[in-house]
Amino acid sequence: MMLQNDLLLRAARGENVERVPIWLMRQAGRILAEYRAVREKAGSFIKLATTPELAAEVTIQPVDILGVDAAIIFSDILVIPEAMGLPYEMAEQRGPVFPQTVRTAQDLTRLKVADAESDLAYVLDAIKIVKKELNGRVPLIGFAGAPFTIFCYMTEGRGSKTFSVAKKLLYTDPAFSHALLQKITDSTIDYLKAQIRAGADLVQIFDSWAGILSPDQYRTFSLPYIKQICDALAATAGVPVTVFAKGAFFARQEIGQLNCSVVGLDWNMDAAESRQLIPNKTLQGNLDPCVLYADYGQIKAEVKKMLQTFGTQRYIANLGHGVYPDTDPEKVKYFIETVKEYTL
């Protein structure tokens, strides 16, 4: 299937583009009333995420309503622990909770390496439906959490400001930590390959908790596993890979040397400095999501500043993290329009 709008893929591959492509992290769900209506109908987040027709519907909503240049499959990074044998619940207002956690070698023996084709068939089915319904309008982004971020949730059992339970394990039981990280990595490689076979045109790895690690710990417990994923996908899949490590400003140079096409940036990472540290890759980001609370004039000024410093080539416009749930969708549309209208 030929894509009518392949700006995102061309920018990712470092090819010339006539304008900057844009999409938003967490564009599906969170801000749209149309999303909340479907979620209501489904009854729960998990029901919605595991019903391929409904997941496909909310995946396509931002393409129709916001006019973004890509869809991202509606799912969650926590489907990997679930497929490994650690089910999660989505507590209203409180986020994900794992009733059981994994903190010892013995806990680990109860987990398996996920088999995407059987354990995550519902995500793959949703991808196939989206590809059919998009009919080539825009590319579809697949995704997974980085092994360290998944490790955080599996060991801690819930969100945390410090993830001190997870980090304690890195210091007190590195052998266990590496064994769990490897099992997550093996599951994730299989899963991302399956997403690509099902039709994902690009995949993004979210290392949402990268910023809580020291540079040394990041080098030991996160980067090597992301590297395994990038190498495995480069060897077999041939679609662009984006690595987004929130807060890992200290690791930009090393991330830039991975076998990936795009590096995602958050708003703490200076554009010019990032270009210098990562000279040979496409950059993605990095507007502070809070800019979208400002008035239209301020949004325009901030977006122009961002585009001027990143330039229009080897660049994908985005926020520096997911869009916040209480953002006015009209402001989001204005952000997207401002990027689309920008020319040098």
Ligand SMILES: Cc1c2[nH]c(c1CCC(=O)O)Cc1[nH]c(c(CCC(=O)O)c1C)Cc1[nH]c(c(CCC(=O)O)c1C)Cc1[nH]c(c(C)c1CCC(=O)O)C2
């Ligand atoms: C850390 C993380 C999670 N999930 C995700 C990350 C990495 C990205 C990031 O750092 O923001 C990724 C994710 N989660 C979801 C998507 C869907 C696609 C998209 O729009 O980008 C994506 C890409 C749906 C979701 N995942 C979740 C919701 C809200 C649940 C609901 O509708 O009740 C949605 C739409 C729940 C979730 N899932 C997670 C948390 C902490 C929460 C609770 C709060 C929240 O972020 O909304 C874990």
